[in-house]
Amino acid sequence: MKKPATLDLNDVMQRINFNHLLGIRFVRSHKDGVTIECPVRPELLNIAKVLHGGVAATIADVAVGFACWNHFQGSRRHTTAEMKINYLAPVASGKIVARARLVRIGRHLVVGEVDLRDGQRNRVGIAIVTYMLLD
Amino acid sequence: MKKPATLDLNDVMQRINFNHLLGIRFVRSHKDGVTIECPVRPELLNIAKVLHGGVAATIADVAVGFACWNHFQGSRRHTTAEMKINYLAPVASGKIVARARLVRIGRHLVVGEVDLRDGQRNRVGIAIVTYMLLD
């Protein structure tokens, strides 16, 4: 019997050291992407005591990577080619949630857009991430 | 007697939780920016066992933040408005080094470009980061 995709993705998340260090969790897969999240904790803050921009950049990158993984069911290796993020509001507590949607799945490149929100569903960032599929 | 800037920046780096979690170290200040670095260790890797893209994005963001700090000698608060990074090559071991140069210091915005290299001085990424100065 085929194991459900959700279990696989949780499993994959745990095997990626840096995602584990940050505490990123897989939430659910969608037809066009995935949702993942990361609880805010003291280790992830910057000097202003809000979530470090690097955490938001990381979760955006990871969200599109997992959307790729989900799309190809793990059959294709991929690597981030480039990413761009705009910060819209600080996140002081709760969690950051990333919803990635794949907008182009080409032969070599996959492009995803990411909507970042805090625990109250306020938009805190937007990102575009390009992954390159490896042969 | 005035404390040298280098000591201040090392001190600032240690007080930023996420930078401390990653192990980012201040290296030196330049006329037009700063150099910082982060040793590669297992916790910072992705599933392919190379440095996670989120670490490179974080160090690029931090490098321009420290270049701002250095320029204003800590007198202005700032926050990342947006960033963009292109990954040029994987980093498997050693360290990642970020050299940030400020290319525009405006009334509200500071723009920096970042050259990312591995321990052998190979280019591994380029980034552009915009900080907003807070009043």
Place this chain on the structure above:
Amino acid sequence: MKKPATLDLNDVMQRINFNHLLGIRFVRSHKDGVTIECPVRPELLNIAKVLHGGVAATIADVAVGFACWNHFQGSRRHTTAEMKINYLAPVASGKIVARARLVRIGRHLVVGEVDLRDGQRNRVGIAIVTYMLLD
């Protein structure tokens, strides 16, 4: 009697030389942004005989500028701080349509996301554009 916003924006579009050179037209305003479009014609093509990337970049920039204009009803001057565009598919004929949505309206910065489509409603690009409000 107050002149409707749509008329003003058409009028503004005609007064911007480069938009006029390209043939960009205002289509409509929305609660959260605007839609504008540009018919494809021979002068706007590249060597592969598809719409030049510079035209798509221009219309994305203009769309967020007009969304700003619409939001502030022309009362604030603004200038593009930065933009990022990903090309998803070529446009060979018909028109390119840009739908801009403002996702952050701050004191100094306005951030918009742009959905670019061809005449058949296929997605051909996505962009994020930041405008700086001038005092």
Place this chain on the structure above:
Amino acid sequence: MKKPATLDLNDVMQRINFNHLLGIRFVRSHKDGVTIECPVRPELLNIAKVLHGGVAATIADVAVGFACWNHFQGSRRHTTAEMKINYLAPVASGKIVARARLVRIGRHLVVGEVDLRDGQRNRVGIAIVTYMLLD
């Protein structure tokens, strides 16, 4: 006898309609890229009577495209995958000059950075552009 590369690139520039419409000129090739320029004229201005952001975005895109062309001596077709530009200062008169440097030449992707200056050599923008090589 082999025709010099410079002549070919001038010839290519003239055959690209949109570059011709803008008045973009090839200046010279370098070991790692090219320099191109575009004289400022009334048709290229925005409502503030400075060079339209779309012109700067276009010349950045074109500069990396010509750097690709120069590198492969026209033997590979390519298309822009994505670009990002930061505007540093307005250009009111004279010309805009784009110096592109290729920083990664991969099997499928070419990444270039672009330094944009006005006629007085002041920095007016920086850009990163990714081209995809077509098979």
